Structure formats: structure tokens, C-alpha cells
Amino acid sequence: MNINSKMLFLSLLLACTCLLLSACQRSTEIVGMWELMLDDDSGETAPYSGYDFRADGTVTFYNGANDGLTLSVGTWQIDPDDQNLLELSFPIINTPKQSIVFERVDDVLYFYTDRQTHYDSAYAKTDHFSFNHLIAQAQDQYEKVKADASMHCNLTPEEIIASLKQSGLPIGQVTSFTDPHHPTGLLKEPNMNLAQAASFDDDALSETLTQSCQGMVEVYDDYTIAKQRNDYLCIFEEDAGYTIQAANVLLRLDEHFPESMRTDYQTVFNEIVFANSTAVMQ
Secondary structure (H helix, E strand, O other), rough: OHHHHHHHHHHHHHHHHHHHHHHHHOOOOOOEEEEEOOOOOOOOOOOOOEEEOOOOOOOEEEEEEOOOOEEEEEEEEOOOOOEEEEEEEOOOOOOOEEEEEEEEOOOEEEEEEEOOOOOOOEEEOOOOOOOOHHHHHHHHEEEEHHHHOOOOEEOOOOHHHHHHHHHOOOOEEEEEOOOOOOOOHHHEEEEEEEEEEEEEEEEHHHHHHHOOOOOEEEEOOOOOHHHHHHHHHHHOOHHHHHEEOOOOOOEEEEOOOHHHHHHHHHHHHHHHHHEEEEOOOO
């Protein structure tokens, strides 16, 4: 190999090394914890939001407020063809893969809807989330979500209600909803056409309050649809009562049920659902 060939080879090797180092630097530049920067002029209590990007390609996303926090665990990568495009995937909550245009300026991470507009959100680099005090509870809830997503219950609503009664809960009349043209229109509500449902009276509470106090069991084809329905109902919890999810099943109790009774129902309900569930392939 002559001197010119050697110089060309070394130049190419150096260029490739520089490109490799540059790519490695870009792919790890967002590793770390980033918390949403709030608008101090809003005058409102802003939500908590933060990302924890880890070097192994996993990410935890936190979202919530003072009254609670949720977390989702997924994967991240920088698009190999576009170093300003972040790809996120959160498989357990079954969300589509997200592609976010981003830019890091010093210790601020900016997210954009597209490249032509002002940024949508900005996250500051941190080593301590302001919502750390809520993370343990969020982690417990996430473990429950994982457990729910991994199981499928094949019991009908009527079978679950019968098991609740056999466990000693004061269940009276049971009404099944199997016809989408039922006069109540129950199965016409969002996602309800994908569920089996049955309601029941709580005789003890109805007698105490001298009014009908009811619960409902809804069985869905899969966990994701049940979760969507649960999240929807929780928005209206004060008016719609209380919703408890186990796997692909929801237990709904109206607003008259006191906390102690809700706890009793929840304990027995969870035991019944998981004792009659099979594992779902992830």
C-alpha cells in the first residue's frame, strides 16, 4: 500500500470513527430525568409530568397531579435516519408508537408537533423529580396494571355476581343486559356494545338508606377496552359512583356505597376474577 492509499484509508477510518462517536453522542443526549417546565404565569396548579430515559433503551413516563400520579414503562430510541426524531412505545397500555420531534438546548428538552411550529412542551434536566413523594404509590398502581393486563377472566357477569353473593355479600335482585336494544339503552353507552353486563341490588344498603343501591359487573373482550372504559368512568366518579377493575372486568358501585363496603366488594371481586383467569400471552 503506497503512502497516498494509506492516507486515504486513515482519513476514511477517522471520518467513520467521528460519525460513530457523533451518533453515539446524539443517541444518548437525552438519557436522564426530565421534568415538565411549568408556566409560572398561569395561576393554576399545573400537572406533574416527567420522563426518565435510561441508557438501556427503557423509559418511564410520569403524569399526574397532587391527587395522584400514574406511570408507564416503555422503550425509546432515536430514529437512525433522523437524529431529531424520538420514538416511544408503551406496550402495556397498548398505545401506538409515538414519534416526537425534539431538540435539546443545554439542559432543556423541547418537544414539537412538527418542525414548523413553536414547541409544545419543554422539559428541564433534573436529578430529583418534584413529585418523588408520589412515585411509590404510582409504582404500586403500575404493578396492578401489569397484573390486570396479563390475565383474562372468562366468567360471565352473572357468574361473578353469584360468586359475590356466595361470599356473603348482601346481593338481591340481578338484572342481565344482553340485548343492545334494551329499553335502558345501557349497551349503547361508549364501549358498552363490546361488553356483557349485569346489575345487582345490595339489599342491606338499600334497606338502610330506604332506596335502591345498585352495583354493576361488566365483562369485556380484553383488558385494553376495559381500561379505556374504566378511565372514562373515573372522570365522572362523583356522579357515576365508583369503578374497580380487575383484568378485563369492571365492578361499578353507585355513589351510595360507603368506603367500608366498597373495600369489602373490591377484596372479594379481585379474588373471584383472578381465581378464574388465565394468563394472556404478552
